[in-house]
Amino acid sequence: MTNYVLQRVVQALIIAVLISVTAFMLLFVAKDPARALAPPDASTAEVELLRQRFGLDRPLPVQYLSWAALAVRGDFGLSLFSRQPVTRILSPRIVATFQLAAFAILLTVLVAVPLGVVAALRRGGAIDLLASIIAVAGQAMPIFWFGLMLIVLFSVNLGWLPVSGRGTFRHLILPGITLAFSVIPLTMRLTRSAMLDVINQDYIRTATAKGLPRTSVIWKHSARNAATPVVLALGMQFGALLGGTVVTETVFAWPGIGELAVSAVTTADLPVVQAIVLFAAMVVVLSNLAADVIVGLVDPRVRY
Amino acid sequence: MKKWSAILIAVLLASALAGRNTDTLNVAFERTMLTLDTYATSERLALIVAHNVGDTLIHRNSETNEFEPHIATDWEFVSPLELVLNLRDDVLFHNGELLTAEDVAATLNWVVGEGAGLAGTGTLQWIDHVDVLGTHQVSITAKALTPTAIETLALIGVIYPASIIGREGGATELGQHPVGTGPYRFVGSGNNQLRFERFDDYFVGAKKLPEIEHLVIHTLPEEASRIASLLTGDIDIVRSGAISPDQQRALGNRARPEAADILRTWFVQFDGTGSSGVDYFTDVRVRQAVAHAINKDEIVNVLLSGYGRVIHTPCNPVQYGCQEDAAVQYEYNPAKARELLTEAGYPDGFTVEVYGYRDEQVVQAVQGYLEAVGIKTNLNWYGGQYDVVAQILAAGDIPLYVGSWGSSSVYDASAAMNIHLEIGGEFTTATNEVIDQAVRAALQTVDLNERLELYATAIQESTSNVYTFPLYAGRVLAGVSNEVEWQPSPDEIERYYLATWR
Numbered sequence: 001m002t003n004y005v006l007q008r009v010v011q012a013l014i015i016a017v018l019i020s021v022t023a024f025m026l027l028f029v030a031k032d033p034a035r036a037l038a039p040p041d042a043s044t045a046e047v048e049l050l051r052q053r054f055g056l057d058r059p060l061p062v063q064y065l066s067w068a069a070l071a072v073r074g075d076f077g078l079s080l081f082s083r084q085p086v087t088r089i090l091s092p093r094i095v096a097t098f099q100l101a102a103f104a105i106l107l108t109v110l111v112a113v114p115l116g117v118v119a120a121l122r123r124g125g126a127i128d129l130l131a132s133i134i135a136v137a138g139q140a141m142p143i144f145w146f147g148l149m150l151i152v153l154f155s156v157n158l159g160w161l162p163v164s165g166r167g168t169f170r171h172l173i174l175p176g177i178t179l180a181f182s183v184i185p186l187t188m189r190l191t192r193s194a195m196l197d198v199i200n201q202d203y204i205r206t207a208t209a210k211g212l213p214r215t216s217v218i219w220k221h222s223a224r225n226a227a228t229p230v231v232l233a234l235g236m237q238f239g240a241l242l243g244g245t246v247v248t249e250t251v252f253a254w255p256g257i258g259e260l261a262v263s264a265v266t267t268a269d270l271p272v273v274q275a276i277v278l279f280a281a282m283v284v285v286l287s288n289l290a291a292d293v294i295v296g297l298v299d300p301r302v303r304y
Numbered sequence: 305m306k307k308w309s310a311i312l313i314a315v316l317l318a319s320a321l322a323g324r325n326t327d328t329l330n331v332a333f334e335r336t337m338l339t340l341d342t343y344a345t346s347e348r349l350a351l352i353v354a355h356n357v358g359d360t361l362i363h364r365n366s367e368t369n370e371f372e373p374h375i376a377t378d379w380e381f382v383s384p385l386e387l388v389l390n391l392r393d394d395v396l397f398h399n400g401e402l403l404t405a406e407d408v409a410a411t412l413n414w415v416v417g418e419g420a421g422l423a424g425t426g427t428l429q430w431i432d433h434v435d436v437l438g439t440h441q442v443s444i445t446a447k448a449l450t451p452t453a454i455e456t457l458a459l460i461g462v463i464y465p466a467s468i469i470g471r472e473g474g475a476t477e478l479g480q481h482p483v484g485t486g487p488y489r490f491v492g493s494g495n496n497q498l499r500f501e502r503f504d505d506y507f508v509g510a511k512k513l514p515e516i517e518h519l520v521i522h523t524l525p526e527e528a529s530r531i532a533s534l535l536t537g538d539i540d541i542v543r544s545g546a547i548s549p550d551q552q553r554a555l556g557n558r559a560r561p562e563a564a565d566i567l568r569t570w571f572v573q574f575d576g577t578g579s580s581g582v583d584y585f586t587d588v589r590v591r592q593a594v595a596h597a598i599n600k601d602e603i604v605n606v607l608l609s610g611y612g613r614v615i616h617t618p619c620n621p622v623q624y625g626c627q628e629d630a631a632v633q634y635e636y637n638p639a640k641a642r643e644l645l646t647e648a649g650y651p652d653g654f655t656v657e658v659y660g661y662r663d664e665q666v667v668q669a670v671q672g673y674l675e676a677v678g679i680k681t682n683l684n685w686y687g688g689q690y691d692v693v694a695q696i697l698a699a700g701d702i703p704l705y706v707g708s709w710g711s712s713s714v715y716d717a718s719a720a721m722n723i724h725l726e727i728g729g730e731f732t733t734a735t736n737e738v739i740d741q742a743v744r745a746a747l748q749t750v751d752l753n754e755r756l757e758l759y760a761t762a763i764q765e766s767t768s769n770v771y772t773f774p775l776y777a778g779r780v781l782a783g784v785s786n787e788v789e790w791q792p793s794p795d796e797i798e799r800y801y802l803a804t805w806r
Contacts, residue, residue, distance in 0.1 A: 082338050083476040092494065151532045163533040164524055166495040253524045255496040262525075263336050 004296050012289045019281040020071065023274045024064050076275040086275045089260070094279065096166055097256035100248070101241035103172050104179035105234060112184045113230065116191025117223060120199065131188055138185035147178040147251040164253035175252040179245055183237050190233050194226035201225075228299045235291025239284035323540050324787055328518035329803050332530045332539045334546040335688040336496070336523050341479035342462060343415055346423040347690060348710060351460070352543070352798045356519065357398075357500065358462035358484030361389055361408065362454055363510035366793045369715060371454055372510040375403065375463060375485070384449050385432075391440040395507045397465045398489040405442045409434040410466035412444065419475065423694065427456045427712045427719070449748050451755065452716045459713045459795070487514050487801035496523040514801040527551065534559045534783045541803070542783035544792035548665075549609040555783055562782045563611065564792040568710040569620050569720065570612075570663065572598070572670060572773040577735070579700030584654055591770035593644035595634035597677040602636075603669055604776050612776040618721060618766050620777045625717030625746065625759035631774075632767040641677040653678020658704045661686040661693045666775070667706040708778070713795035717759045718747055721766075738765045 051057050055066070070076070076086035119131035154174060155163045165171050198204060199222050207217050246258035253259075257276060264272035323330045333349055342354035363374035376389040395403035412434040415425045430450040435443045446453060465483055468474040482490045485507065488500035500519040522539065524530045530546060531554050533539035544564055552561040572594060574585035584590050604612040616633045619626035645653060658681040660667035671681045681704065686693040696702055711719035721743055739762045746758040766772065782792040790803040 079338075082479060084480065096495070148528050148532075151529065155538075156532050156535050159536060163536055163538055164529050165497070165522060165538075250525045251529055253496050253522065253526070253529060255494075255523075259336075259496075259525070263338075269338075 001296060005293055008289050008292045012285050015285050016282060019285070020068055020278060021064065023278040023281070024067050026270060026274050026277060028060075071275075071278065076278075077271045079272050080269050086271050089272060090257075090275055090279065093255060093257050093260045094242075096254060097242055097245070097249070097258065099166075100172065100175055100179060100245065100254055100256060101238060103176040104183060104241060105238050107176055107180035108183045108187050108237075109234070111180070112187035113191050116188040116230075117195050117218065117226075119188070120192045120195035121218065123196065128192075131192065135185040135189055138181050141181070143178060143182050144247050144251060146181055147174070147248060150174045150178060151251075164251075166255055175248050175254050178251070179241065179248045183241070186237070187230060187233060191226065191230050194229050195222060198222045198226045224298065228295050231294050231298065232291045235287045235294070236284070239287030242280070242283040242287070323537065323785075324805055326518065327516055328520055329516040329541065329788070329800060330533075330539045331519065331521045331798075331800060332524045332533060332542045332546060333521055334523075334525060334527070334530065334543070336525075337498075339479035340482045340490075340498070341424075341475055342460070343419050343424040344422050344475065344479055346426075346694060348796060350424070351713075352796075353482065353498070353521070354462045354484070355797050356486055356488045356800050357482045357490055358464070358486045359395070359509065359511070360458050360461045361391075361463065362458040364455070364458040364795075365510070366795055366797070366799070371458055374509040374511070375408075379454070382443075385446045387444045387446070387453060388437065389442050389444070391442065392507060392509070393440050395485050395509075396505050397485050398483050398503055399465060399467075401465050401467060403463065403465075403485055404439050405436040407466045408442045408463055409436050410470045411464045412461065414464075414469050414475070415461075424460070427460045427714070430456070449750065451747065451750050452714055452718055455714050455716060456712070459797070487511055488519050497521065511799075512801055515804045519800055531555065531783065534785060537785065537787070539783075540785040540788045541790060541800070543798055544780040544782035544796065545778075547781045547783045549611040549781055552781060552783075557786070559783050559785050562784045562791050563779055564782070564794050564796075565613070565622075566710070566778045566780050566794050566796050567620050567623065567713060567715065568708050568778040568780075568796065569615060569618075570666060570706070570708045570775040570778065571618065572775065573697075573702075573705040573707065574771070574773075575700070575703045576769075576771055577700070580703040582656055582703035584650070584656060585703065587648045588769055589644045589648040590650070591773070592634065593641040593648070593677065594674065594679070595641075595770050595773045596637045596644065597641035597679070598670060598673045598773070598775070599636040600775050603666060607665060607669055608776070608779075611779040611781065613779065615774045615777050616767065617763055618772045618774055619717045619759075619763070620711065620720060622777075623711065623715050623717045623720060625755055626720065627756065627760050627763060630760035630763040630767075632764065634770075634773075638673075638677050645678060650678070653680065655680040655682070656703050657682050657684055658706060659684045659686065659693060659696065659702045660706045661688060661690050662708060670706050670775075706775075710796055713797055715795075718743070721759065721762055722747075736765060736769065736771070738762075739771075 055063060074087050078084065079086055079089055082089070115127070115131050115134070119128040122128055151163050151174065154161045161174050162171050204217060204222055207221050212221075242257070245256065246262055248254065249256045249258040250262065257280070260272065261276045264276060335349070337347065337349050337353070339345055340350055340353050342350040344350070359375050361374060361376040362379065363372045364370070365372055375395055376391055379387060379389040382388050391403070391405060391408065397403060412428065412431055415428050416431045416433070419425045420429065430446050430448065430453060432445045432447045435445070437443050462484065464478055468478055468483060487503060487506050489503040490498070491501050492499045498521040500521075502514045502517045506513050524533060524539070527546070527548065530539065530542045531551060534542055535556060535558050537558070544562075544566075547561065555561060574591050574594070575582060576585055576591070578586045600614045604610065604614050615621060615628070616631040617626050617628055621628050645651065656679065658667065658671060660683065664685065664687070667683060671683060674681055693707070697705060709720060742758040742762040742765070746755045746762070749755060780792065780796075784790055787806055788803055789806050790800075792798060
């Protein structure tokens with residue numbers, strides 16, 4: 001198990017370094033960063049002064065190393081517009097996005113896993129049909145439209161839940177459902193197909209023939225073995241959600257990473273963009289790593 | 305069943321009256337503010353916040369357009385370049401400090417000194433320096449004769465505490481935690497909200513002590529969510545311009561549209577110098593072709609449902625000096641547009657990048673009109689991010705631009721004309737000696753007739769050369785809950801302290 005984990009950690013580190021180089025280079029993609037920092041009517045001499053002041057005249061590898069050394073400590077510099085430390089801007093946004101993503105994943109697990117298991121056990125039955133309808137609807141419906149329909153129904157017509165914002169659990173419900181609805185179809189289909197694979201195995205037939213209780217056969221023997229692809233998929237989806245859920249956050253004015261990313265990209269606030277890119281990518285890397293480790297724990301075959 | 309109906313009605317009413325129950329006015333803005341320091345940005349939202357949190361020396365009454373004493377009790381030009389103002393002695397900042405002449409001098413000297421390069425300070429750069437004459441008396445010395453001195457002081461010159469603006473990083477601090485003397489005091493931010501409460505020690509002056517105790521400004525980027533929030537009672541006011549005319553029917557019977565004719569004008573701007581690397585528009589015939597290709601009447605009457613007024617001047621005709629009869633007008637005539645393009649050597653048209661940042665449907669309409677005469681355009685969209693597009697404009701990198709200008713709420717043609725015509729303005733994309741001389745001369749005289757003549761010359765020269773092609777003057781819609789009495793202002797400075805519960 002230790003070798004397996006070490007192998008995965010080394011892979012993750014290599015990817016992290018590559019991502020950090022990409023994020024760093026973003027500063028140089030749009031335009032000359034010294035020119036971007038200077039006021040529009042700044043003279044060439046003033047731009048050169050800024051270049052020296054911010055160390056932008058040093059060789060690129062040197063600049064990268066000093067940037068990375070600070071980034072590792074969570075220092076991404078100042079936002080070009082608000083002049084606030086990027087970390088201070090990012091922190092509350094990360095918390096908000098984490099809260100939303102975690103709630104969406106929780107809803108997904110609560111809905112998609114049981115539905116997928118039951119759909120597999122009652123293949124071709126009414127629940128299987130319902131699961132298929134949910135899967136197709138979830139994949140076909142634009143998330144933007146689904147979110148607005150929830151607002152119309154639960155906020156405008158029924159008046160049960162707030163339209164937007166963050167603060168109480170009630171604020172979390174509609175964006176959480178909207179986001180979960182985009183994740184549920186894949187998770188449910190994976191659960192269903194994994195369960196179908198497992199329940200047709202000989203050892204399940206044997207367990208049933210031995211007279212084990214049905215719940216034990218399903219949850220202990222079948223579901224545990226079917227869990228590997230589902231856990232992997234959930235891990236990756238959680239990582240992707242943490243990287244920002246732009247549409248959902250915009251519709252519900254949820255103050256998360258996605259909404260900040262849109263604002264930072266449109267204002268060309270490069271230090272903020274760099275930090276978001278790095279954060280989003282690192283979250284995916286770490287959640288994949290976590291999923292790999294969990295799968296290793298759940299399924300001994302993987303670690304040998 | 306009756307019991308459940310009663311509960312449902314109670315829930316609905318509680319939701320609809322949520323703001324009223326907590327004596328909170330909830331306002332929706334459409335975009336995130338990068339800073340709350342109005343001097344750091346030309347962003348309108350920051351100016352709106354500044355006028356609710358802070359005060360200017362002189363107040364302009366938005367109904368009568370008269371200048372009224374506010375922080376300054378009286379003022380006098382003791383010489384053509386020197387303005388002396390006496391200040392009230394009972395004005396408190398939100399941090400408890402008493403406002404004195406030192407604060408006025410520190411703020412305005414910072415604006416023309418350290419803050420001179422900032423986007424929001426341009427209108428006050430006529431100030432040379434400010435001297436303290438006494439504890440409550442200041443003298444403002446102008447660099448040159450400035451006919452709009454009082455106007456700009458009333459609209460932009462918000463006073464900060466010297467103790468903050470005077471120290472390093474003070475302006476940045478004010479951008480996050482504004483401290484003013486105004487009717488509302490900033491209490492915090494977070495979760496896309498800015499929270500304020502009534503400043504009970506407010507000196508009032510020409511303004512008003514808010515009747516509603518709390519003010520919360522929410523950022524709601526999606527229009528459908530803004531309207532839904534208005535309908536549920538989560539929001540009481542959707543700020544003017546954040547609701548499109550075609551959405552007013554969606555307001556139903558819980559809210560109403562309130563309209564205001566505003567100073568903002570919309571226009572098409574060309575790169576007349578070729579600085580962007582595109583030289584199509586250096587030929588006046590191409591610019592005239594664009595002018596003949598666009599149907600302004602259709603934009604206003606159909607696209608904007610009448611919420612606008614067609615203009616032909618590079619300023620708003622309600623501004624002093626902006627004379628419609630001086631402008632050369634271009635009829636909608638696509639055939640003539642194609643003829644002019646052929647004459648200019650582009651019988652098959654050309655393809656060009658167009659930039660915009662607000663009113664996307666108007667930009668798209670312009671794209672459609674241009675395509676009909678053979679000019680294909682690729683849209684570079686900077687939704688809501690004026691600061692960014694202004695930088696690209698100022699760098700001369702934009703060949704074709706569809707945008708708007710609010711004249712910093714100054715009711716004088718100079719506020720619109722300078723930015724288009726005077727060398728150095730961010731929309732300046734051509735140089736013309738006649739225009740530059742006229743505009744500069746108009747800024748150096750207080751003789752009203754002479755100013756009219758000079759602006760007539762500038763308008764005639766600008767429109768005959770089509771340096772900019774004016775489209776329409778705006779009429780904006782705000783969404784207002786039926787629980788609230790409030791109207792948007794023509795100067796686009798929204799005064800939330802005037803709102804009352806119905």
